[in-house]
Amino acid sequence: MSSTTTSTAQTSTPSLPTEQNPYLARAYATTSLSSTRALYDEWATKYDSDLPATEYQAPTLAADAIASIIGSSLPTSTILDAGCGTGLVGALLAGRGAKTIDGVDLSPGMLDVARKTGAYTELNECDLSQPMTQSDESYDVIVCVGTLTRAHVGPEVLSEFVRVVKKGGLMVATVLGDIWVSGGYKARVDELREGGRVDVLSCETIGYRVKAGLGAKLVVMRRCE
Numbered sequence: 454m455s456s457t458t459t460s461t462a463q464t465s466t467p468s469l470p471t472e473q474n475p476y477l478a479r480a481y482a483t484t485s486l487s488s489t490r491a492l493y494d495e496w497a498t499k500y501d502s503d504l505p506a507t508e509y510q511a512p513t514l515a516a517d518a519i520a521s522i523i524g525s526s527l528p529t530s531t532i533l534d535a536g537c538g539t540g541l542v543g544a545l546l547a548g549r550g551a552k553t554i555d556g557v558d559l560s561p562g563m564l565d566v567a568r569k570t571g572a573y574t575e576l577n578e579c580d581l582s583q584p585m586t587q588s589d590e591s592y593d594v595i596v597c598v599g600t601l602t603r604a605h606v607g608p609e610v611l612s613e614f615v616r617v618v619k620k621g622g623l624m625v626a627t628v629l630g631d632i633w634v635s636g637g638y639k640a641r642v643d644e645l646r647e648g649g650r651v652d653v654l655s656c657e658t659i660g661y662r663v664k665a666g667l668g669a670k671l672v673v674m675r676r677c678e
């Protein structure tokens with residue numbers, strides 16, 4: 454297991470546009486793991502209706518990216534959805550033919566909602582700001598959507614994804630646009646690429662939450678052999 458020091462995402466970047474949704478406003482301003490967990494436990498049953506696919510496009514774009522690369526291997530691929538929340542990504546991947554999807558998340562309330570999707574093989578609580586408990590090289594694909602964001606999980610987890618994904622495996626993550634550089638995510642991706650650990654297949658700016666005018670990076674990496 455990696456001994457990398459971990460942290461939550463930096464919060465010292467400029468203010469986001471005013472949020473209409475009180476849960477979203479709180480999500481970007483939480484100051485402790487317990488307050489983040491409590492927020493998502495409270496939000497869990499309303500989250501999907503608060504963030505319909507027309508507004509929150511990241512899950513669809515990530516699932517599309519995976520399906521377009523993996524194609525017909527989706528049913529035989531083992532997938533870890535890191536920060537799975539209510540299971541939006543898992544449900545989309547299952548709809549595209551994925552059969553083995555595990556999910557991990559900080560919030561038991563979000564995991565309860567994810568369980569009801571029927572998309573996941575296993576669901577477990579975890580804190581992604583700490584080294585992961587998964588064994589080396591245990592998944593074909595790791596997807597992480599909406600969780601590398603302000604006051605959530607810092608860039609160190611990207612090194613953990615490289616450890617946990619199989620050689621040649623795929624990692625697909627979104628990172629909130631305005632902390633991509635200031636939060637150290639770009640630097641971590643560059644370091645992994647320059648160190649020969651990953652190939653960066655794409656790193657596009659995407660519309661993340663349409664009404665809020667927020668963008669994100671959608672990073673697609675393959676672990677080197």
Ligand SMILES: C[S@@+](CC[C@H](N)C(=O)[O-])C[C@H]1O[C@@H](n2cnc3c(N)ncnc32)[C@H](O)[C@@H]1O
Pocket residue numbers: 489490493511512535536537538539540541542557558559560563579580581582597598599600605606
């Ligand atoms: C905005 S939601 C995204 C959920 C889902 N991936 C989606 O796209 O709808 C962020 C998720 O990150 C989880 N989270 C926040 N901090 C975390 C941490 N330290 N470890 C694991 N999960 C965390 C929250 O519980 C929440 O489910």
